[in-house]
Amino acid sequence: MSCLKCLKYTMCAVNFVFFICGSAIFGLGIFLMTTSRFAALLPSLKAMSIANSLFITGIIITCVSFLGFLGSLKENRCLLISFFILLFILMLVELTVACVLLMFEAQVDKSITEDLNKGLKISVKNRHENKTSNDDWDIVHDAFECCGINNASDWMVGEIPKSCCKSIACRQNGTASYWTKGCYTKLKDTFENNLLNAGIGVIVVCVIEVLAMCFSMTLFCHISRPSLQYK
Template sequence: MAQRCLKFLKYTMCVANFLCFCCGMAVLGLGVYMMVNFRMAALLPTLVIINIDKMLLICGIVITCVSFLGFLGALKENRCLLLMYFLLLFLLMLVELTAACLLLVFEGQVATMIEDDLNKSLKEAKANSTDPVLSEWDLVQNNFDCCGVNNVTDWEDNVPKSCCLSKCSSPEPPYKRTGCLVKLKTLFEDNFLTTGISVIVLCIIEVLGMCFAMTLFCHISRSGLGYKL
């Protein structure tokens, strides 16, 4: 009975880590796609280090590496690989919890930095109509259905076409009323609870993965198959 349970545990780990590996590859591909097509460094230079595309790229690489390590360790019943898998999951959980706590503590400062970056980039876009910052503003204003930082008056006499609700050829075209800063804040607030729940669920999955890995590790140690290849 114990052998059947351990075999079930082993193949469950293999299947779960294979699915995580596929998810990691998908996240990695999404990060590469966003890095190529959505460049926001000129729009938010202060927060360039935490750009979503780079975060997705790093997360995809980490997920694929760790899941492959867990899959191979469970399949081969290798004690060293299982121990490395356990330690990496533990470190990842600590990093996730630390990042979540820092986000809670510095939430207000991050919002202030975003506002300052938007104001600076908008000033640059108004000064030069051919600047790449303007194309990024067009991208944001089209995707979020907004105009300017606070409203259309931020653009003064250089209102871009992406601010128009319809055609801009009329003498007084209708403009989008909501500013992009409000839209971005609303987006973060709406996804704040979802992000928190996702972190909690991810930590639970990681704890289960660590428990499974340590159970297999102890069984392999007792059976004398610690260095099976």
């Protein structure tokens, strides 16, 4: 009985932490959606801008953690089994995506590069027509200190955004002092240099999900249906 109580409150505490994190990501997505105008990095996934991605990710984390928290706290079998099923589906999706990336790495890399080039051309066109002064590319440039896909030459002459500048003088006077590495190139290099850490991170996430499913199923099996109390 004491072990089950400990398990219950551990589930509540962990899911509460994830709920707060999900809410923060959700709020950041809303903030970006209301303060900036966006052009998708990948035209094939027009709806998946940075703001929309954060918004959707925040909703998923918030909803799943809320089910786990409330199901554990109220000892509700329906909520616990819903939490288990959602986590199981998420894990299957993550494993599927990982397998696809490993099996078709070259094709995926080529497809992403082509789509990024299309997105960059759309951004150049929008900037030229003054339809937008800030989009996903500016956010990526500032966040990763990079420029373009492979380097600054990916942008048309005279169309290189100020977010590519390495110094304040460059942003103010237009002095050609840009980040030398492209964003996609830098992202790939960073991932390859930290492949072990990335692998450990994926394993940790999977372990957390498996433990959460085991804990939820344990509580589910020890709660009687009519009285909603431990057997």
